[in-house]
Amino acid sequence: xxxxxxxxxxxxxxxxxxxxxxxxxxxxxxxxxxxxxxxxxxxxxxxxxxxxxxxxxxxxxxxxxxxxxxxxxxxxxxxxxxxxxxxxxxxxxxxxxxxxxxxxxxxxxxxxxxxxxxxxxxxxxxxxxxxxxxxxxx
Amino acid sequence: xxxxxxxxxxxxxxxxxxxxxxxxxxxxxxxxxxxxxxxxxxxxxxxxxxxxxxxxxxxxxxxxxxxxxxxxxxxxxxxxxxxxxxxxxxxxxxxxxxxxxxxxxxxxxxxxxxxxxxxxxxxxxxxxxxxxxxxxxxxxxxxxxxxxxxxxxxxxxxxxxxxxxxxxxxxxxxxxxxxxxxxxxxxxxxxxxxxxxxxxxxxxxxxxxxxxxxxxxxxxxxxxxxxxxxxxxxxxxxxxxxxxxxxxxxxxxxxxxxxxxxxxxxxxxxxxxxxxxxxxxxxxxxxxxxxxxxxxxxxxxxxxxxxxxxxxxxxxxxxxxxxxxxxxxxxxxxxxxxxxxxxxxxxxxxxxxxxxxxxxxxxxxxxxxxxxxxxxxxxxxxxxxxxxxxxxxxxxxxxxxxxxxxxxxxxx
Numbered sequence: 122x123x124x125x126x127x128x129x130x131x132x133x134x135x136x137x138x139x140x141x142x143x144x145x146x147x148x149x150x151x152x153x154x155x156x157x158x159x160x161x162x163x164x165x166x167x168x169x170x171x172x173x174x175x176x177x178x179x180x181x182x183x184x185x186x187x188x189x190x191x192x193x194x195x196x197x198x199x200x201x202x203x204x205x206x207x208x209x210x211x212x213x214x215x216x217x218x219x220x221x222x223x224x225x226x227x228x229x230x231x232x233x234x235x236x237x238x239x240x241x242x243x244x245x246x247x248x249x250x251x252x253x254x255x256x257x258x259x
Numbered sequence: 260x261x262x263x264x265x266x267x268x269x270x271x272x273x274x275x276x277x278x279x280x281x282x283x284x285x286x287x288x289x290x291x292x293x294x295x296x297x298x299x300x301x302x303x304x305x306x307x308x309x310x311x312x313x314x315x316x317x318x319x320x321x322x323x324x325x326x327x328x329x330x331x332x333x334x335x336x337x338x339x340x341x342x343x344x345x346x347x348x349x350x351x352x353x354x355x356x357x358x359x360x361x362x363x364x365x366x367x368x369x370x371x372x373x374x375x376x377x378x379x380x381x382x383x384x385x386x387x388x389x390x391x392x393x394x395x396x397x398x399x400x401x402x403x404x405x406x407x408x409x410x411x412x413x414x415x416x417x418x419x420x421x422x423x424x425x426x427x428x429x430x431x432x433x434x435x436x437x438x439x440x441x442x443x444x445x446x447x448x449x450x451x452x453x454x455x456x457x458x459x460x461x462x463x464x465x466x467x468x469x470x471x472x473x474x475x476x477x478x479x480x481x482x483x484x485x486x487x488x489x490x491x492x493x494x495x496x497x498x499x500x501x502x503x504x505x506x507x508x509x510x511x512x513x514x515x516x517x518x519x520x521x522x523x524x525x526x527x528x529x530x531x532x533x534x535x536x537x538x539x540x541x542x543x544x545x546x547x548x549x550x551x552x553x554x555x556x557x558x559x560x561x562x563x564x565x566x567x568x569x570x571x572x573x574x575x576x577x578x579x580x581x582x583x584x585x586x587x588x589x590x591x592x593x594x595x596x597x598x599x600x601x602x603x604x605x606x607x608x609x610x611x612x613x614x615x616x617x618x619x620x621x622x623x624x625x626x627x628x629x630x631x632x633x634x635x636x637x638x639x640x641x642x643x644x645x646x647x648x649x650x651x652x653x654x655x656x657x658x659x660x661x662x663x664x665x666x667x668x669x670x671x
Binding site: 155158159166173180181185186191 | 363366367368369370506510511512513514515516518519521522525526528529530532533534537667670671
C-alpha cells in the first residue's frame with residue numbers, strides 16, 4: 122500500500138519526535154533540579170551571611186548592598202520557577218517556590234541578636250530539609 | 260627603583276586580565292564546583308601568557324611594532340579588520356562590565372545609589388586617564404591592585420588542603436555527579452585557560468612597552484615584567500579558586516554575585532579585611548576598565564597607521580584620544596542600560612575566545628622570523644612552546660562556544 126520511502130520517512134519522523142520528546146522531558150527535570158539546587162545554594166549563602174553579621178564582621182553598607190543583590194537573585198529565580206513545567210516536576214517546583222519565599226523572612230537586618238540568629242538558623246534548616254526532600258535525581 | 264616601578268606595567272596588565280570582574284566570579288565558581296581540580300588550567304594559562312607577553316614585548320622593543328600593526332601585516336587587510344572589529348567589541352563589552360562592577364563595589368562600600376555611582380565613577384576614571392601620563396596610570400593602578408593580595412592572605416588563613424591542591428595540578432576529571440559533569444569540567448578548564456590569555460592583555464602590554472620607550476637593553480626586564488606580573492595575577496587567581504573550594508564547595512554554594520565572592524574573602528577577617536577586599540577589587544576593576552578602553556584606541560590607530568600614544572598630547576593624537584574616550588562613554592551607556600555586569604562578561608568571553616588565535620598567530624609568526632627579529636628571533640624551544648600554546652588556544656577557541664551551549668554557561 123505504501124512505498125518503502127514513505128515508510129522510512131514515517132519511521133524516521135517518529136524516532137526524531139520520540140528523541141525530542143525524551144530530551145524535552147529530561148530537560149525539564151534537569152532544569153528543575155538546577156533551580157532547586159540554586160535555591161539550596163541561596164539558602165546556604167544566606168546562612169553564611171547571617172553568621173558573619175551576627176559576628177559583627179560586615180559593614181552596614183555591605184549588608185544592605187549584598188541583601189539587595191541577594192533579593193534580586195531570589196526574584197530572578199522565582200520568576201524562572203514560575204514558568205510552565207512538566208507534570209513530573211510541577212509539585213516539586215511549587216514546594217521550592219514556597220521555600221524561596223520563606224527565605225525572604227530570613228533576609229537580615231544590619232545587626233542580629235542571639236535569639237534572632239538561632240531562629241533564623243532553625244528556619245534555614247527547615248528550608249534546606251524541605252528542598253533536599255524534593256530534589257529530583259540527576 | 261626605576262626598574263622596580265617598571266614592573267607595574269606587567270602587574271597592571273596581568274591583574275586587569277587575570278582578576279577582572281568575570282574572572283573573579285568565574286574562578287570562584289570553578290572552585291565551588293570542582294574544588295582544586297582546575298589548578299592545572301591556571302598554571303597552563305599562566306605559562307601561555309608569559310610566553311606570549313614576552314614575545315610581543317620583544318617585538319615591540321626590537322621592531323617598534325605593536326600587536327595590531329603585526330596583525331594587519333600578517334593576516335592581511337580583510338581578516339585583520341575583522342579581528343580589529345571583534346577585538347574592539349570585546350574591549351567595549353569588557354569595559355562596560357568592569358564599569359558596572361566598579362559601581363557595585365562602590366555601592367557596597369558607601370551604600371549610595373548604584374546608577375549615580377556608575378556615572379560619577381566612570382566620568383572620574385575618564386578624567387584620571389586624560390590627566391595622568393601613561394607611567395602614572397600604570398603605577399597607580401598596578402600598585403593599588405596589589406591590595407588584592409588580601410584574597411591570598413584570606414585563602415591561606417582558611418588552610419587549604421595542600422594534598423588535594425597538588426592533585427589539582429594534574430588534569431584529572433571528576434567532580435559533581437551530574438549528567439553533564441564531563442562537559443562542565445571541560446567548560447571551566449577552557450574558560451579559565453582562555454580568560455588568562457585574553458587578547459587585550461597583549462594589546463596593552465606591547466603598546467605600553469612602546470609608550471615606555473623600552474630599548475633592546477631592556478629585554479631582560481621585559482621577561483621579568485611579563486613573568487612577575489603574570490605570576491602575581493596567577494597567585495591571586497589560585498587564591499580565588501582556593502576560596503571557592505574552601506568556602507563554597509562544602510556548603511553547596513554556586514556563587515553568582517560579585518558581592519558573594521567578596522564575602523568569601525572576608526570570612527576569616529574582621530571588617531578591615533572586608534574593606535581591603537572591596538578596595539582591591541575596585542582597583543583591579545578600574546585597571547581593567549582603563550586597559551580595555553585604551554586598548555580600543557591603540558588597536559584602531561595601530562591598524563590604520565594613525566598616530567597614537569598616551570604619552571603624546573591629546574591634540575597630537577586626536578583619533579586615539581577620541582576612540583578611547585568614546586569607548587569609555589559607550590561602555591558607560593551599555594552599563595547604564597541595565598544589562599547585568601556578569602551577563603556582559605559572558606558575552607565578552609565568547610568574543611574573546613574567537614579572537615584569541617587571530618591575535619596570537621601573527622605574534623608567533625613575527626617572533627620566529629629571523630629577517631624581522633635578527634638576533635632577537637625566537638629560540639627553537641621558544642617557537643615550539645609558542646606553537647604548542649597556539650594549538651591549545653585554537654582548540655579552546657573551537658570548543659568554547661559548543662561547551663557554553665551544552666553546559667548553559669557552566670550551570671552545574
